[in-house]
Amino acid sequence: MKEENIRVVNRIEDVRNTVKEWKNQGLSVGFVPTMGYLHEGHQSLIKKAYEENDRIVVSIFVNPMQFGPTEDLDTYPRDLERDSKICKDAGANLIFHPEDKEMYKNDFLTFVDVNGLTEGLCAKSRPIHFRGVCTVVTKLLNIVYPDRIYFGQKDAQQLAIIKRMVRDLNIDVEVIGCPIVREEDGLARSSRNIYLSTEEREAATILNKSLSKAKTLIENGEKSSEVIINQIKETINSEPLARIDYVEVVDNLSMEKVKYIEKSVLVATAVYIGKTRLIDNFIY
Template sequence: MDILKTKAEMQTWSAAKKRQGKSIAFVPTMGYLHKGHVSLLEIGKPLSDELVLSIFVNPTQFGPNEDLDAYPSNIQNDLDLAEQAGVTAVFLPDKNEMYGPDYQTHVYLDHLPRYLCGRSRPIHFGGVATVVTKLFNIVMPDVAVFGKKDFQQLAVIRQMVKDLDFNIRIIGGEIIRETDGLAMSSRNAYLTPAQRASAVCLSRAINLLKQRVDQGVRSVPDLVREAESFILSFDHTRIDYIELCHPRTLEPVDTVQSETLLALAVQVGKSRLIDNALIGPT
């Protein structure tokens, strides 16, 4: 497994593989890998000849009061998991390598970032779109795999790839959960035992609303009120949003008439956790 720390090294590696006629699958991450990340690597592995993982905590997608400086890290464990998963190259740049002192170019989308997480994290998806554009140009993959837990991020990437004519196939990996239903996340490491017990409120709220929709409840305000009451019955919780929206445009809906995205973000202690599911008739 090659470990490449500069853009030039990564581009040279990828260009050499391309000259050999080899294809490249790519999984971009911010590190602190868990089974969810490993599942993305497992999806990418059989799709191409080479499997590339990037580890980079991207500063441009963090707001001024977010957890950039505290974001968890264990590079050696990440490298061990990558090797076990069959990764052939790890791109491991630092901030100065990705953004020099005179950096001034950014990528923004008009509509998708206006919804869900974009409301409380206004610079986030511009930072995501910018760094993923850079990573695509550096790694030069044929296919890239992103987790569906970050549903809005996946939608942003797919739209960006379409709009900017990247010849890259985007694959969405299913949410990987703990045995009690909590979606796996690097930020789960922040949770105290008491907060961890409350964090299951997200997945349980999703299951509750699925049941209500199956029972015939279609009113979004009614569904949201029930989810809010349920989540706030758990200690250490503060709701950022609970929304039901169109799964492609992310525009809010008033009633569940067809397949609908249920997305929620909840602050549990100092951890901002997200989860989602598609509910309703398909």
């Protein structure tokens, strides 16, 4: 039986006690980790978790460990009241909204790294990012102990890393990736879209346009990564407000670059629109 009420808790102990009570009743638990300022993409994850589990936990925690010194930790959008309504409407039962000090003691020393998968793509410009992601997700899994955890495909590298981390560390949870949710004009939903001016918001559609052209190339038989990458770059560079961080074609599991498409690949790009860094991708 589903519950209609939703609680917001700040302490690890309260999450563990609640989940323990659910498990003692034989209920399954789905978990959606977020940094808040939720949008339709997050909402789709919560709804998917609602379909597949008896109880849903959503964490809202802007994890300082995954932000570099020049990144937007202090300005990252936050709105717990708005997020709580979105969580409730999507079917969540519990929101875990801890303070930094609840997650990281002053003498915190332990980190989780996944070597190899964390060296390319977004890791080039955000070198500490995935160590922070892996560490906080491991902590959250140890706090919530869910049956299933849900991530969006927009963060494809993150999803691959989490799947490998869970496998390698024998963590008893099913990792579920969910499709990218897009605006009507194709822009992938992101909490950082709020940073875009009206002009930049229009310019940002170039990401999906470039990937759509690349996908058509592949569907028409193109196997050369170099040709595909050049097509994407040419399209993105036609937009004056866009500045490419990377365009890559990599193996969908290992995240290693491939010269020719012979099995499942991830075609991914990161682009600055003004000062805002956006990512997008597709799997073929």
